Amino acid sequence: MGEVEKSLAELRKTFNSGRTRSVAWRKNQLRALLDLISHKEEVIFEALHQDLGKHPVEAYRDEIGVVIKSARFALNNMEKWMAPKKGHIPLLFFPAKGEVLPEPLGVVLVLSSWNFPISLALDPLIGAISAGNAVVLKLSENAPACSSFLAKTLPLYLDNSAIKVFEGGADVGNELLQHKWDKIFFTGSSRVGRLVMTAAAKHLTPVTLELGGKCPAILDSLSNPSDMKAAVKRIVGAKWGACSGQACIGVDYVLVEDNFKSTLIELLKKTIKKFYGENPKSSKSNARIINKHHFERLRNLLEDPLVADSIVHGGSSDEENLFIEPTILLNPPLEAEIMTEEIFGPLLPIITIDKIQESIDIINSRSKPLAIYAFTKDETLKRKILAETSSGSVVFNDTMIQFLCDALPFGGVGQSGFGSYHGKYSFDTFSHEKAVLQRSFFPEIEPRYPPWNSFKLKFIRLAYNFDYLGLLLLLMGLKR
Incomplete structure (x- = not known):
């Protein structure tokens, strides 16, 4: 079994254990990420200067500050995002209640870009962690100093049985894309985005593509x-x-x-x-x-x-x-x-x-x-x-x-990509909104079942038109 297969097996086992779903695990990972940024700020400055010649002010504005802001925002709002949302159920279903329950997608793949090699790697990671997923983060080989730093440092701070980091070129990316994921998040060019979509289609994997365009x-x-x-x-x-x-x-x-x-x-x-x-x-x-x-x-x-x-x-x-x-x-x-x-x-x-x-x-x-x-x-x-x-x-x-x-x-939209992230939108893009409907055993709505007759057609017609007064009169045997 190769490294990718072993990592995927471990990640799937971790996710299935339910550990990543807890609020405590999610918050611990985000706090650890903030610790990493705080402890390694100067190292990050140096890596960004090596790869792209970025000045520390530009590096903080566009990279470090973005990650700090996103992680803190997620920490402050995560429990609210995780809470079930009440669904408004039609009177016809009475007595019943409905809710929308956000749940993590599973094991997700994040493919980051080289132009902002810290923020475009860690910002989507924050969303994936906040939503309770296990994650593989594939770093860009075009920013080797930042890639090396993240690959060596992230495992020292984060749960390595739930978050894996891969370095390497197109061959590593291609190998990762051959496997089944529960979500793929890609930042990069339209050309590579097409390759990601093609690979994802084999497994019906949902994708978010953050591409470019002539702005x-x-x-x-x-x-x-x-x-x-x-x-x-x-x-x-x-x-x-x-x-x-x-x-x-x-x-x-x-x-x-x-x-x-x-x-x-x-x-x-x-x-x-x-x-x-x-x-x-x-x-x-x-x-x-x-x-x-x-x-x-x-x-x-x-x-x-x-x-x-x-x-x-x-x-x-x-x-x-x-x-x-x-x-x-x-x-x-x-x-x-x-x-x-x-x-x-x-x-x-x-x-x-x-x-x-x-x-x-x-x-x-x-x-x-x-x-x-x-x-x-x-x-x-x-x-x-x-x-x-x-x-x-x-x-x-x-x-x-x-x-x-x-x-x-x-x-983006069209050629500039699809799907969105940042703030709660990051949480949403790595979550599935599960509909939950609970109803009692009484009363039973008999017109939903055969054998069919004209009364049942009238009942269903009134129900679909939300004509509750008409339904009441029909049940009372009165004409409207």
């Missing part, structure tokens, strides 16, 4: 200069300030009216300079590209003959240090690869239009994005965006903050 920012004309500066600062932060653009909810491109393009470009340049100085390559606030493969992919986007002439700022790169300068492009052809594939890097196309309302048509001509960001005070435009587009989320006048909000579901 647009619609920038309306804002008459107040301070509003415009804030909007541009938030766009720059969402493009270059989160893992150097390697974020699924980062701004992929900007839609703006043609008469405002020059103002926007100048504001972008000034903000980039303010954030990263005269020489962004030497800035310690700039994360780097994850590896040579992704570096070459991004450089090829810039060297595309269709795109080269559209560069209006930046464009330089350093292969040895896996650095690509924050780059702005003006109106690259919509058929160019940079406008048809998710960029996932520090390149920002600006697409100009005559009227800002045209942005809706451009968005709808493409796959549904994970997020739409719209900077506007025009309530009519807001309503049109909400009514006429489809996306995982919509954020007005800010960027990326929806990811941090536990009160809202986070997830």
Whole structure:
């Protein structure tokens, strides 16, 4: 028996014992996870710097802080989430009572991503633990320092008979996918997401796919200069300030009216300079590209003959240090690869239009994005965006903050994924809501049984139409 089979057998045994269902076990695991983060903060900072060049402030904001927030939120709310919810039972069923009972799915597989290798591993894990599951966590080989840290450290803090950690490349992922799971949670690319779904279909395994998409920012004309500066600062932060653009909810491109393009470009340049100085390559606030493969992919986007002439700022790169300068492009052809594939890097196309309302048509001509960001005070435009587009989320006048909000579901739609998590939505995605109906042996509803007659048809017709007065009159032998 191989390592995967042994681990699955142990996890199944642990889950079947009922241990992971208890409130105490769930809370103990989450408290241990918080202890791990507290004890190993500096080690995590170092691992994130090794893999992605993240500054400790960025690492805390996007990784450590996310995990702490999620774990504490789950600890404070878990018992409420676990409590049965009363179901409202029709009078026809009297005397009866109904409830919806959340129960763990069983043994689940979490496949994490490399761009936020701590939070995108541990945040779904928090949801799986909160719901009472046994878990296999497969880490991304593209972030080797973080993967090694988690693989070595998690077993020291968590229940190793209920939570297993696997490292390795695609071969390990493929082996794991050959087995039957009670749920698969995947964060990554659409290409790999299709492979996950194909493997899951063999066992009818439910999946949650957190994918990507070309998230647009619609920038309306804002008459107040301070509003415009804030909007541009938030766009720059969402493009270059989160893992150097390697974020699924980062701004992929900007839609703006043609008469405002020059103002926007100048504001972008000034903000980039303010954030990263005269020489962004030497800035310690700039994360780097994850590896040579992704570096070459991004450089090829810039060297595309269709795109080269559209560069209006930046464009330089350093292969040895896996650095690509924050780059702005003006109106690259919509058929160019940079406008048809998710960029996932520090390149920002600006697409100009005559009227800002045209942005809706451009968005709808493409796959549904994970997020739409719209900077506007025009309530009519807001309503049109909400009514006429489809996306995982919509954020007005800010960027990326929806990811941090536990009160809202986070997830995609269409090509950007399906299923959601964060807060109670994480608990729900790893739970099954079991319907429970309890009824007494009396009274018996005889019209539900053969032999059939006209009276029973009238009874059933009135019952399905919730006509209780009609039923009463029928039973009393009166006509209505």
